[in-house]
Each structure stands twice: as structure tokens, then as C-alpha cells.
Amino acid sequence: MSAAKGMLDGKSALVTGAGSGIGRATALAFAREGAWVAAADQTLEAAQGTVAAIEAQGGQAVAIACDVTDDAAVEAMVAAAVAAFGGLDCAFNNAGIAPHQVNATGVLAADLAEASWQRLLDVNLTGVWRCLRHEVAQMRKQGGGAIVNTASIAGLRGLPGAAGYVVGKHGVVGLTKAAAIDHAAENIRVNAVCPGYIETPMTEESMRRRGDKIIARTALGRFGQPGEIAEAVVWLCSDRASFVTGSNWTVDGGYSAI
Template structure:
């Protein structure tokens, strides 16, 4: 589905980002993998190269505009252009807290990565997509519903969906499609601690009766980046086992 395309994945050292980078490469894309964990990004790229694909891993902080600009330049310089991007870098709240107890520093940290980071990435990716392209942003079920004691995270993920819709409208004329995915509970390093504490309660809310896999999320991202989704833009698609259908 992505033969000969150039893709950029943030948060690609582990979890959904790593699975998506591997899947994109398996579909023929050349992939630039970025993560604050530069060594982890390089390991993902190494796995792709070992399997016969083309990839490069770099360290990048999506809250730093200069680093984001350099990341996008690296993709273009490495592979000649940029066709699709998966803005997946994210952080979880440090702890579950009622809204009135969230420290301003924690609010800024969560929104800085999860929302401002998406804005900065899209700003520079769109400028590099001179012949059109596709962008997918990682939102969450927390972008579609409220989760108690997660005010900063919920605000950030609702914001990602809003940014996605605005970008889709603003840049449709440029041939750029912009969509978001809204994963439910998925077995990732970011989510594992919370899942283990509340597994039975979570499963009771999921009609399909199980936790999702990173590979299932990756399949949706790859499809949205491909030409098969050529008439899909401005959407926030749940991949959550029916959680938000309740």
C-alpha cells in the first residue's frame, strides 16, 4: 500500500510507533523514525534494514521547533521527499489527579508533547509535502470522551482532534489529507501500568472483550496513509474494540 513512499514516524522507538514503522516498511515505504530515545529509534530502523527495507533512526524532541524542523529535513535529505507522516509521540500523565490538583508544570508537560508537538510536526511536515501527502495524528479515546482524573491528557487529545480537522480543511487544496486515530486500551509500554491496575474494569467497558494490539493500530495508520484512503480526510477514527460506542 505504501510502495515507494517516504514516511516519517514520531515516537517510533516502541509501542504503536515502532509497530507502525515496521508495518510501513513492510508495505514498501522508506521510513524516518524519530524519538526522544534516539537509540530506540535506531533499533527500530535497524530492524527494518535487517529485513531488507530502508530506514533511518534519529533523536528528536517534538516540543522543540528547531528539532522538529531538523527531523523533517532529515527525512527529505535521506529519502528525497516526504509523502506521509505519523505524529505519534506522546506522554502519559504522571499520576491520576482531579483537575484542581494538576500542577501547571504537569499541564504544560502533557500538552507540550501531546498537543503542541503535533502542531509543530504538522507545520513542518505540511511545508515539506510539496506534491501532496497524508498525515495521521495519534489522538485517543480520551479525545472522544472524558476520562476521570486525566484532565491534561483529555484536553490534549481533544485538541489533537480539533487540530486534525482544521489542518484537513486548510490544506485539502494542497492535496494533503489529515486524519487522527483514537486508540482504546492497547498493550504498550505507555499504557501497561494503568492496564494492569484496572484490567477487569477496562475489559468490562470494551464490547470485544479484550485489549488491543499495536499491530491493529498500525494497520489503520498504514491504510490512512495509503492511496486506498484517498477520499478520507478530517476524520478521527476510533480503534478501540467498541469502547466509545457505549
């Protein structure tokens, strides 16, 4: 009997924000399913940590340093992934920042500093677009591919004291729909995942301040784990999702259902 094949055998994948949290979990899941992985993060050391974890489980990966607010760096990142693996079949645009990283936690919409607003949008929305445009440029040469963007439940609803984050993630949802329509004829599928509250370094501040309240209104009664988002991303990038594009997959333990 032949060994079972992974969902992504023979495919190459790029993950941004791969140094920790959802990005690292997804990079590991891509490798588990047979993909070659380009793990990109703002710091090379973080990306290298993910590559080491992938290699420890028998996978192949390369580490790339990339700041998604720098278009030239993004272009170079995609080129490096293609150089390493000969093409780009799957991309997970996951790099992002939280309000507390720009002193915007709990700040009312009209009181938000312009610098905080601009930084949140530049990373969380424009950064996704920068990645997408260079990924599409490569995928259209190959005859297709699959892209998944990280949005959020904040891209589907309002959250108090998080205007810049909410606007950016709503933008990712809109970008996903628009790009899916624009590039469907090129055999490029574009989808998004909308995580709820997941245990990652980015959500430590939220867990500390109001973890009990979040859990109380989450139907499954707990925070999610990064690997639970990774499973959705891997499926969306696989041929099993061949008729899925322009969608926004909510993975939030029922938070939005209450």
C-alpha cells in the same frame, strides 16, 4: 506473475515516537508496505532499535533523534527525512506521554499541577502541531501528502482523573479537522487515529491499576495490540484512502460503544 506491491511502494514516511509501542509497529508496517521509513524518537537508541527491526525484514530506514517540544529539532527531523529519501509523502505524528509520566495519574482537574498540565499539552498537542507545520511545509512543495496524528478515545470523551491528557487529545482531534480543511486545496490529507487501551509501555500503569475494569467494558474483551493501530494508519496514508480527510478513526475494541 509479478510480485504483489505494497500500499506504500515508492513512498517515504516519517514516524515520531517510533522507538516502541504503536510508533514502532507502524514504522514496521510502513516498511512492510514498501515505504522508506524515517524512525524518530526522543532517544536515538530507541529509534535505532526500530531501524534494525525494519532492516531485518528487508526494509530501508533511518534513525533520527527528536524532542517534539523543540521546534528547531522538529524542523531538523523533517529535513533529515527529506535528505534521506528525497521527499516526504506520509507522516505519523505519534509521539506522546501519559499522565503517569508527569505525576498526574488520577489527579482531579482543579488539583493538577501547572507543570504537569503544561508538559502534557506541550508534548501531546503542541508537539503534534510542531510536526504538522514542518511536514506541511515540505508536502506543499511536493504537491501533496498524507498526515496521521495520534489522538485517543480520550480525545472523544472525558476520562476521570486525566484532565491534561483529555484536553490535549481533544486538541489533536480539533487540530486534525482544522488542518484537513486548511490544506485540502494543497492535496494534503490530515486524519487521526483514536486508539483505545493498547498494550504498550505507556499503558502498563493503567493495566496494572484497572486492567480488569477496562477489559470488562471493552466489547472485544481484551486490550488492543500496537499492530492493530498500525494497520489503520497505513491505510489512511495510502492512496486507498484518497477521499478521507479530517476524520478521526476510533480503534478501541468497542470501548466507546458501551
